[in-house]
Amino acid sequence: MLTNFLLGLPTMVLSLLLQTILLVVAIRYYYRKQHISDHISFLSSLVLINSIMLILVIGNLGQIAVWALLFLLLGEFQKFDTAFYHSAVNFGSLGYGDIVMSEKYRLLGALEAINGVLMIGVSTAALMSTFQSVTKKFQAERNKLSDNAK
Numbered sequence: 199m200l201t202n203f204l205l206g207l208p209t210m211v212l213s214l215l216l217q218t219i220l221l222v223v224a225i226r227y228y229y230r231k232q233h234i235s236d237h238i239s240f241l242s243s244l245v246l247i248n249s250i251m252l253i254l255v256i257g258n259l260g261q262i263a264v265w266a267l268l269f270l271l272l273g274e275f276q277k278f279d280t281a282f283y284h285s286a287v288n289f290g291s292l293g294y295g296d297i298v299m300s301e302k303y304r305l306l307g308a309l310e311a312i313n314g315v316l317m318i319g320v321s322t323a324a325l326m327s328t329f330q331s332v333t334k335k336f337q338a339e340r341n342k343l344s345d346n347a348k
Contacts, residue, residue, distance in 0.1 A: 199305060206309035209268050213261040217317050220257030221324055224250050228328060243332050250328045254321040261317055262289045265310045272306075274299050289314030 231246055265288065266281035275281035284297045288310040299307055 202303060202305035202309065205268065205272070205303075206306050209265060209306075210309065210313045212264055213313050213317060216260050216264065217257050217320060220253055220260070221320065224253040224324060227253065228331075243336070247325075247328055247332060251325060254324060258289070258314075258317060258321060261313070262286045265289065265306075265313075268306070269299070269303075272303055274303055285310065290318070291315055 228246070228250060231249070262285045263282060266275075266278060266285040269275055269281040269285060270278055275284065280297065284299070284307075287294050287297075288307045291311045291314055293307075293311070298304070
């Protein structure tokens with residue numbers, strides 16, 4: 199069990215670092231492109247929000263790949279695509295059970311699930327912040343147009 203923690207915790211830290219880097223990239227992208235949403239339109243909102251979502255999804259897929267690489271290095275899987283699939287199931291906390299790790303490293307799956315729930319939550323929070331910002335700008339633009347029409 200100690201081995202699982204000694205392997206899992208650094209992997210979680212690496213995942214957290216990757217998530218943090220991509221969150222910073224997403225935030226910087228948002229602030230660089232904020233002028234797009236100053237004159238809100240459907241297309242500009244769509245581009246901005248989808249870009250943020252794409253950055254966050256890439257971050258989550260990168261973390262899944264990190265865990266898959268660990269599973270591959272431990273000899274749990276022979277092929278990366280199988281390790282990646284198993285990792286994605288763990289990360290998303292689906293737990294299908296169609297592929298099971300050995301008893302020796304089984305706890306790593308649970309650690310990845312904890313990591314995944316946390317990181318998907320962070321991604322969701324960042325996305326909701328973007329939605330709220332765009333919504334506020336949209337409402338301010340509507341109010342401004344409404345006031346000008348009076």
